Amino acid sequence: MSQESAEHAEHIVSYKTLVGVWVALLVLTVITVAITRAELGALKVWSALAVASVKSALVIAVFMHMKYEARLFRIILLVALVTLATFIGFTFFDVLYR
């Protein structure tokens, strides 16, 4: 059964990938700092959020092994993230228009 094999097989991530992700995270951090200094107006928050999302996606996928887990677990994680995003998004019906 594919689920079982995914459960038992320990996936080992190579040093190359780990270092690659680490470097990517550092670069993205530099970008985040740069964004705070650039004149972007309303886009500032959105770009910072976008960078943060990419960073957390990398951490979750590689460091937290989500990329190598069974599909069910990935769906479950996605449901949680989408729910949280929806909760935050819907409060903006109030905050943006008050």
Add this chain to the structure above:
Amino acid sequence: MSSAESRQPVAEGFWGDTGKTGLGSWIFSTDHKRIGLLYLYSVTGFFLVGVILGLLIRIELMAPGKTIVDAQTYNALFTVHGVVMIFLFIIPGIPASFGNLVMPIQIGARDVAFPRLNLFSWWLYAIGALVVLTSLFTGGGAPDTGWTFYVPFSARTGTNVSLAVFGVFILGFSSILTGVNFVTTIHRLRADGMNWGRLPLFTWSLYATAWVQILATPIIAITLVLVIAERVLGAGLFDPGRGGDPIMFQHLFWIYSHPAVYIMILPAMGVISDIIPVFSRKPIFGYKMIAASSIGIAAAGSLVWGHHMYTSGMSDTAIMVFSFLTFIVAIPSAIKVFNWVSTLYKGSISLEAPMLFALSFVLLFSIGGLSGLILGAAATDIHVHDTHFVVGHFHYVMFGGTGFAFFAAAHYWLPKFFGRRYKEKPAIVGWAFMFVGFNVLYWTMQVLGMHGMPRRYYDYLPEFAPLNFVATVGSWILATGLVIVLVNLVKGLKSGEPVGENPWGGATLEWQIATPPPTENFEGDPVVTHGPYDFKGVVKP
């Protein structure tokens, strides 16, 4: 049969087959049935505490002016009544007690996926309850904020809000762990042949509930920590004077607490979906739609929290969006009601105690649901917001709905686990008292609310006096019914007539094993070959 004879254990089952019977064998047990009973005893205990507080509230409201308590005590009374009923009775209520008892058996499993985590979540519940109780008698005294802990008052009042809120925080984790356990169990431990289309609807409803528990509960936990930060550190998160936003508290609070009403009602609906077919001797009408509507209610119900906030100063856009979404939730709820009624149609109905409670659930829940639409429509809500109409409405859904379903479940399933049953006649008499008293009490409260009587006030204008008196008398009728029902249940389960494997002629797995079930539930590994409401060949004794 002499009474000494009838006291002989029927067969021991999980009560004795491990050879362990002391207190330790219960409070450290990892058997889902023992944990289910631990929860059952605890939530019933707190239900009774809540009922006594409710009766005291009603006595105070019996006549205008001071009747038995002063204003401050009244505020503490309704706060503690609300906190106990919500966080200690109704949220853990059906899922943690009957869910634990029945669900693993219904899917053909020997236990839940994480038995020790299950025990841990009961312990968290016990510790959380202890902390909440401690908060009543220490510090500045029992909290007086209402169960909603709204800022700015909750950030300023001198009563013991921080500790109470911390207790609720712990209770939240207990709820999350039950959710995690149930989702995993239902995904991983189903017996051979128990596919998703054969899952009993009670299990389906627990599955939907568990998701809400996992996804929404962390938000209240964080919010309550923020209240503590506000009180202890003066964080200013909700204080406009310091750049904070008090309405943000209401958002955060209801982002959990509205989905939480589905944690309360969904399992109750599951109970009803399991009981109605058995007592109509007919397969459930619309199995797939009922299962799907549980998920639909859980999903849509998570997006309507703003309907508690129409008068808060929230933006008009948000009011319209949330009002619209609220009406959407009515659709899956109505799907369930119509399917139950269609199941009854041309059924061979037997009106035994579980069925009477189940049928009154359908009626009372419908009344509560319809008055919910009056509150969900922003225009009418503005008039009845924070009146007794709201109090009547939520008692109809929570007590008339989930409370009655809790008793339906108790009369339906407990004989299975105790091996003995209650007497039918007193159960029906008790039910009748409860049903009549309930409506006298809460219908009257809804009428009072329509006339403008505000909630959370210990005094009122003289013109409200007659109806308030009627409501209080209703609460006594209700309480009489409760006493009859509970005494009959307890006596019956202790020393009533023994029951066989399948007293009601149910087709789900819990009726195919010994009564009371052995610790391991099944002798071999069960193989499921038919659906949960396929009564062909099932004989009702």
